[in-house]
Amino acid sequence: MDVDIGNALASVASPGVSREGLERLDERVAVAHERIERGMENREHGYEALNLPNRTEPDEIRTAVEPVAGPDTETLLTIGIGGSALGAATITNALADEGDTEAIYLDNVDPEWVSSHLEGASLEHTAINVVSRSGTTAETLANFLVVRDAFESAGVDWTERTIVTTGESGPLRDLSDRHDLPALTVPDGVPGRFSALSAVGMVAAAVCGHDPEALLEGAAAEADSLSGSLFECPAYAYGATSYALDARGAGTNAMIPYAESLETYAEWFAQLWAESLGKDELGQTPVRALGVTDQHSQLQLYRAGPRDKLVTFVKPRTGPDRPIPETDVDDLAYLGDSTLGELLEAEFEATEASLAAAGRPNVRVELECVDEYELGGLLYGMEAACVLAGELYGVETFTQPAVEWAKKATRGLLGGGEFDEAxxxxxxTELRVER
Amino acid sequence: MDVDIGNALASVASPGVSREGLERLDERVAVAHERIERGMENREHGYEALNLPNRTEPDEIRTAVEPVAGPDTETLLTIGIGGSALGAATITNALADEGDTEAIYLDNVDPEWVSSHLEGASLEHTAINVVSRSGTTAETLANFLVVRDAFESAGVDWTERTIVTTGESGPLRDLSDRHDLPALTVPDGVPGRFSALSAVGMVAAAVCGHDPEALLEGAAAEADSLSGSLFECPAYAYGATSYALDARGAGTNAMIPYAESLETYAEWFAQLWAESLGKDELGQTPVRALGVTDQHSQLQLYRAGPRDKLVTFVKPRTGPDRPIPETDVDDLAYLGDSTLGELLEAEFEATEASLAAAGRPNVRVELECVDEYELGGLLYGMEAACVLAGELYGVETFTQPAVEWAKKATRGLLGGGEFDEAxxxxxxTELRVER
Known part of the structure; x- marks a missing residue:
């Protein structure tokens, strides 16, 4: 990915960071980079995620998925939540125009919605991809029990059509051993939200006909660009600028891809940013948006509301196009000379400039196009940006302690043990207002 | 809708509003309510939206959609953006389990994505619903030209399968006159983001087999509950609490429905809140999330990040359910005694309590279930909440001046006239970092 931080400079925007401010920050980037390199070398928890492009073995994944890969599998049902779903969903949704297998993600336990994915489904042409490091995630295991039961009711042998990705031990590992299922391992030291480039993201990619090698190559190229200066490394430029803007008042980071195919990427980014940096009362709040659609929804606020936002655009430079047919309606004739792609490009440039004209900071992240290679670079680049930002904030980037309370309370409420939280x-405390 | 603001009280949360603070604010609510009532009586711009439950004529809508309503229409393709799409999408996505007609929204101009909705589509079983008040919205008209051309190429008479919803004049009105298309009117005085309960939302609802009368009845019941005290009116309780929390530091409002069917509702709310209140450097930033999915993505930040968030839960009290099959795995046995609905309920209660336990303000909006009547009440209630909040902020709730700059720039870039913005x-200003 390439990054243009010109519109986040104090000469353009308020809040904004001065060129001198960036240069001072760059000294801290150099120190942080040394820490990150050491963490990678020592394969420390979390930092190990940045080694994935060179450690993930595509052959192992291709072998595991072989029983269900191919045109006979019309649907891949991935059962996982949070980091066990969003990385894979980002990849398969971004590349959904390729391949014949549709990817569906059961990442919620809404009963009506789960049922809607099973009723009328052609289960003999469906493969199951169940993902949980612990093998005990309540939502994932509940859904897996439901799906397994649906296969049994339909007389389809689920053991022939299931791939498991889990930790070295736990209920899912036991299950895969018992039924001799193809099983892949969530690598040690890689938190879920940093696992897209491991088996966690690659199984879905491979089953749906995408190229794991190209994803990893793109990520590896981004890894090669890590260096001790934000002015030489796009990932660090993005992480450092986001941190600097937050420190200057931009507590919100609105992520706006200008491609429908990258809508799920914005969700993936939101988890990465929120769960990694949102601690100790610090952390930018990620907001997911979509160009051009949200120009007609959020732009008013971003341009004229509180000066607390950094807007991040993600823009592919090239892509498929489609001409706009000519029309004899005078007021619309200008459209007929152009294409939908030109309209999209003009709307993007206009929106970016309209924020700059109002002194609102924004950053442009450019991809050459949306393919495996570029996507691998984007995912890796944002992960590295996040790790750098975590170093600058001084938070524990790779933990998520605040979600434990609700997990215990849920388990207690369902009779799964005694927990004070329940x-x-x-x-x-109630203060009810009813009509 | 019912509202419980107990967890937004200062006795529970920080920021929070004291009971005394609410009572003082209630004096301003009484004054604002008088202003709103006067605006409704005089049918003033914007306030007129709150009259829609009693002014929208379902018979007129049923007559207009009659040529395309029925099982022969497999797909309703709505071409609109922002307020011309989100209200309708909220309704048809919330109720998608009913009816046989699938609703698709062309609310973006991404060429690949637009093409994906046309390639292989059975256009003889597709109806077109084109919505633009001005009849000149670039994205909507470009897509309409593309879709019309696709129908012509396929030899399907688009004039037999198109419904137009637009203003009293303009290119779309001329087109509907010329081709004698069924045409409905975007009512005067109703901004797009407040138009869900007019023809703008009702055409899609009616074509997809939902009941416009029940939507309007639910909205009318909510309208009847408007009163001069936030303690007696759920809509005002919500609007006043959001305003009070923003004034005390909660500049972000995370909207989290605990139902997949309400995912689009959160997008609709985000437009309503952002475009109405985001001006004069004021306005809460809406964030869209989804329970339980985002517990595994955003909860860490909401519970342990900056104290700048109000979390709003929307929770149906009843809905379809599905048992979780029993399992012999010890660690999961507790799940087998329950249902997906019970798991969802426990996760909701646990998440709500986990935020309260961390002193993070949250509000519960309860619906009886997700049906037309309850949905009409929710949409109307949030619109009234927004209008009240606008009065309290003292902003121009019903305009969106900040989006004009980019519209002019786009038009200029495409050769549609001379504009300084282009x-x-x-x-x-560039500061590029490339790898």
């Missing part, structure tokens, strides 16, 4: 649920 | 685009 008792606290019943003590809610 | 020249500004070329003057971008």
């Amino acid at each position: 008792d606290a649920v019943t003590e809610k | 020249d500004a685009v070329t003057e971008k």
Whole structure:
């Protein structure tokens, strides 16, 4: 990925970072980069994620998926939540125009919605991809039990059509051993939200006909660009600028891809940013948006609301196009000379410039196009940006302690053990207003 | 809708509003309510939207859609953007389990994505619903020209399968006159983001087999509950609490429905809130999320990040359910005694309590279920909440001046006239970092 931070400079925007401010920050980037390199070399928890482009073995993944890969599998049902779903979904949704296998993600336990994916489904042409490091994630295991039962009711042998990605031990590992299922390992030291470039993201990619090698090559090229200066490394330029803008008042980071295919990428980014940096009362709030659609929804706020936002555009330079047919309606004739792609490009440039004209900071992240190679670079680049930002904030980038409370309370409420958290649920303060 | 603001009280959360603070604010609510009532009576711009439950004529809509309503129409292709799409999409996506007609929204001009909706589509079983008040919205008209051309290429008479919703005059009105198309009117005085309960939202609802009368009845019941006190009116309780929390530091409002069917509702809310209140450097930033999915993505930030967020839950009290099959795996046995609905409920209660336990403000909006009547109430209630908040902020709730700059620049870039804004685009400040 290439990054243009010109519109985040203090000469353009408020809040903005001065050129001198960036140069001072670059000294801290050099120190942080040394810490990151050391973490990678020592394969420390979290930092190990940045080694994935060179450690993930595509052959192992291709072998594991071989029983269900191919045109006979019309649907790949991935059962996972959070980091066990979003990386894979980012890849398969970005590349959905290729391949014949549709990817569906069961990442919620809404009963009506789960049922809608099973009723009328052609299960003999469906493969199951179940992903949970612990093998105990309540939502994932509940959905897996439901799906397995649906296969049994339909007389389809689920053991012939299931791939497991999990940790070295746990209920899912036991299950895959018992039924001799193809099983891949969530690598040690790689938190879920940093696992897109491991088996966690690659199984879905491979089953859906995408090229794991090209994804990893793109990521590796981004890894090669890591260096001790934000002025020489796009990933660090992005991470450092986001941090600098947050420190200057831009507590919100609105991520706006200008490609429908990258809509899920914005969700993936939102998890990466929120769960990694949102601690100790620090961390930018990620907001997911989509160009051009959200120009008609969020732009008013971004341009004229509080000066607390950094807007990040992700823009492929090239892509398929489609001409706009000519029309005899005077007021619309100008459209007929152009294409949808030109309209999209003009809207992007206009929106970027309209924010700059109002002194609102924004950053442009450019991809050559949306393919495996560029996508691998984008995912790796944003992960490295996030790790750098974590170093600058001084937070524990690779943990997520604040989600444990609700997990225990849920388990207690469902009778899965005694937890004080469950008792606290019943003590809610009410002030009800009913009609 | 019912509202519980107990977890937004200062006794629970920080930021939070004290009971005394709410009582003082209630004096301003009484004054604002008088202003709103006067605006409704005089049918003033914007306030007129709150009259829609009693002014929209379902019979007129049923007559207009009659040529394309029914099982022969497999797909309804709505071409619109922003307020011309989100209200309709909220309704048809919330109720998608009913009816046989699938609703698709062309609310972006991404060429690959637009083509994906036309290639292989069975156009003789597709109806077109084109929506633009001005009849000149670039994205909508470009897509309409593309879709019309695709129908002509396929030898399908688009004039037999198109419904137009537009203003009293303009290119779309001329077109509907020339081809004698069924045409409905975007009512005067109703901004797009407040138009869900007019023809703008009701055409899609009616074509897809939902009940416009029940939507309007639910909205009318909510309208009847408007009163001069936030303690007696759920809509005002929500609007006033959001305003009070923003004034106390919660500049972000995370909207989290606990139902997949309400995912689009969160997008609709985000437009309503952002475009209405985001001006004069004021306005809460809406963030769209989804329960339980985003517990594994955003909860860490909401519970342990900056104290700048109000979390709003929307929770149906009842809905379809599905048992979780029993399992012999010890660590998962507790799941087998319950249902997906119970798991969803426990996760919701646990998440709500986990935020309260960390002193993070949150509000619960309850619906009885997700049906036309309850949905009409929710849409109307949030619109009234937004209008009240606008009065409290003192902003021009019903305009969106900041989006004009980019529209002019886009038009200029495409050769649709001379605009200074287009020249500004070329003057971008660059600071590029490439790998």
